[in-house]
Amino acid sequence: MTKFRNAVENIHSRFRVPLTLRCECGTIMKLEVCRSQAGYYLGFECQCSGPYSRETDYFRNHDEAQLELEKYRDSVNN
Numbered sequence: 001m002t003k004f005r006n007a008v009e010n011i012h013s014r015f016r017v018p019l020t021l022r023c024e025c026g027t028i029m030k031l032e033v034c035r036s037q038a039g040y041y042l043g044f045e046c047q048c049s050g051p052y053s054r055e056t057d058y059f060r061n062h063d064e065a066q067l068e069l070e071k072y073r074d075s076v077n078n
């Protein structure tokens with residue numbers, strides 16, 4: 001089983017993760033592809049403090065993370 005598949009299961013099983021989240025500073029953050037030294041993940045970031053939360057495992061590259069984000073958005077909207 002690929003890391004990608006694991007991440008899909010992870011994000012769906014935990015999922016009460018919203019598509020948007022309000023930071024303490026008042027900024028509305030969107031669930032997005034984020035990057036750290038460990039890799040790409042889906043999470044929230046705010047300009048006030050940088051990384052806010054990580055909601056998935058790490059992906060190997062930006063494209064995989066972006067695809068997962070789009071799949072998740074579709075599953076929420078359906």
Ligand SMILES: [Zn+2]
Nearest residue numbers: 023025046048
């Ligand atoms: Zn903030």
